[in-house]
Amino acid sequence: MDKGEPAVFTLDKTKMPRCRRLFQLLLFAVFVLYMGLLFYHNYYSRGSLSQQVTSWEGVDGLRMEVAKLGWRENGELLLVPLKGRPLLKKHIFERTLSQQPSINDQYENGLSTEVSSATATIRPPATTLDDVFISVKTTKSYHSSRLPIILKTWFQLAKRQTWFFTDTDDEEFQLKTNGHMINTNCSSSHNRKALCCKMSVEFDTFLNTDKK
Template sequence: MRRKVSRLFYWAVTMVVLTGVFVVFKSSLGLPDDSQSDVPNGHFLRLRDKINHGQKKIQEKSIPFIVPVENPGVVRKLEGNSNHRTRNVVQEEVEVKPVIEPQDILYKQPYLPKTNMRKLDEVRNFSKVEEEEEGRNLSHPKQQKKTTKNFNTSQRKGSQSNNFDDDAIVRKIVNRTLQKKPSELTLNDIFIGVKTTRRYHKSRLDILVKTWFQNAKQQTFFFTDGYDPEWQNKTGGQMIITDCPTDHHRQSLCCKFSKMYQMYLESGKKWFCHLDDDNYLNVDNLLSVLSEYPPEQDHYLGRSSLNHAIETIDREDGMKTVRFWFATGGAGFCISRALALNMSPYAGGGLFTSMCNRIRLPDDVTVGFISEHLVKTKLTSNKLFNSHLQFLKLFKGETLKKQITLSYGLSEQRSNVVTVPEAIFTIQEDPSRFLSLHCYLYPDADICHRQHAVKFVNNHSR
């Protein structure tokens, strides 16, 4: 008898211990009690299964709702009865940038149709949420009243707080995601390539390094044809040796541009801008103008030196005559990342020089041939790019502050330079007028302070 009692007691204690271990193990995994589960048969779904379960309930009511899918550029709309295994999918053309991640939205309620939003001052620590549709101001009491009525149609009377907050958060996330603007363009998104030659290092690069190069040191690269340790040091290692011919003929120009273009592709930057070594660049104006054009679209910006499209012979297309516009390299031009990539089958991997030979014209004309004739991207003319082919003395005063690029032309007969008001350098000290122009635009630059000091000393030593 005692043995039977002891055995029963042993088994009872064992069951209690095992039950306690199971309870502890269950609580450590964070599993809810069966009594609290809203899922049939006591099954416990993870977050994804819960979302699918909620979607199934909504579909059974034939209420359309929006869910994110694998393709980051498309949102799909599900209609009709379906479950999480088989779905009747109707795809709409809704572009989403960036993609809405599943963890951002819990589908406890059906996605509300697009409607105006009222101010939400008490929605889960969101201070202010204001939405406008078709230019209407939602702060108006009538708009708020109308919006409240739209929301209340999907809610029980008297239970407005929790459900309304969830719907408002979903609407806020989706709207902000769909309407999110692209990231702001910065100077680091721009690749600036300057084409030069060794014999112009002293006469031309010296002016650029003292002036606008100081505003874009890390973004500017000088493509030359010979090693020069002095100017490699003065440019902070930004000089690229191309091993191209040293003359100014088509082959050497196309060779340098080909190296420049290939380096840009490898940089991954959003914009590529080409300049000559006789250009002054207003970095701030360049950044402002490029910010108006999305780099993920094809854009070709510059100024033509002709008042008509150029005509040439395409030697690889049955000697046909082709017509196109091009941006002159003497004024500088810029191409977007998207256009540069679309040009790569014709210009990448050293193919650019063969394209120059195809039409027997220099690098800037060849860029126009590839962009306009082959890739079908038209030149966007911008009059803020300027070359030495223009009458530069007409640029004076406030007009100088608006330009992106300026240039100069010096000869024994005459000089073609801009007119700088209150220039602090004389014509003999600054024949190109770039030093005076830089001090006019940036009076706090170091070279300007030094020049003022020199003038002060000279005036008081007399």
């Protein structure tokens, strides 16, 4: 080709339809992929096609377990009851404010329950000075040295509750103790036999006084 001649380009008309078809197929594939993604997004955003177990309450107050299958075209949720699942009754308690028990009612109900369950009313123990039994053990050799101190001090506060147990008769202290000096007729020793003898007389006197 000479320098003075113009350049002429020719196109192959047989390749044009083939490229157009490939382009159309590519657009169709992109459109199908876009529609698939759009359908997937819209469907799974409202409800999964996979079965989901949920709890549903009917109008009659019955609660049942159902399978959530998906959404219908009109926007309704498609629920299918599961077979073999027991129906659970939902209990609804409606109480007004006036029906609520007050603190006083609860306290009285608690007291009535406790009283009815008890077989008898137990009173708290009330011990007075008249219920006390005071025992003083002594022997003849200690009458003059120890008894006067006792008679001048706390004995004045508990004359009727105090008893003296000795091994002999003593008219002087019998008067001073208001007749509460008792001769045990036991030995003055401290062996087991003598002590048991004194405690026996002491216990009999305690029973006769009817003290607690």
